[in-house]
Amino acid sequence: MARIYTRKGDDGSTGLFDGTRVPKDHLRTEAYGDVDELSAVLGLARAFVEEPGIGAELPRIQRDLLAVGAQLADPRFESRKIKPKTVIDAARIEAFEQAMDRHDADLPPLKGFILRCGTKGASYLHLACTVCRRAERRIVTLSRRVSVPPIVMTYINRLSDLLFVLARVENKRGGEEQIDW
Secondary structure, eight states, X not given: OOOSOOSGXXXXXXXXXXXOEEETTSHHHHHHHHHXXXXXXXXXXXXXXXXXXXHHHHHHHHHHHHHHHXXXXXXXXXXXXXXXXXXXXXXXXXXHHHHHHHHHTTSOOOOSOBOSOSXXXXXXXXXXXXXXXXXXXXXXHHHTTXXXXXXXXXXXXXXXXXXXXXXXXXXXXXXXXXXXX
């Protein structure tokens, strides 16, 4: 196994999938770094969620996020003839929408904004939602400068909605009342 350290980044640069070196604060690295942070927060949420369906879905989302990060880290992704098997597709987004529709039917209606709080699992899912929204902002900023696969932007947007709904589901399961603003 290769060493975890390479010393190549000691100068403040990092390597992209195509071998290009860029500063560690490049928009591309900021975008996939936020996606990586989101995955870590979801890993934390997994330790606390009580709803079995949510606990089962989070590892799949984390795998999706690795695929999203890989697409963001590859400046030549869209021009490659052979795409990795882990590419996000429209079926995944549709599955998110169906899950949200199912869950929304069992949740109290939203009358406006709610406070992001509740059980530990719900609180971490709310945190994941906000990190997801930050990642989305970075991806949008990146997309103004370079080509970003549109499915990535759609996926991240829908994921933030799903995480918000899952936090509400987790609170309901834990007996926590929704606190309106």
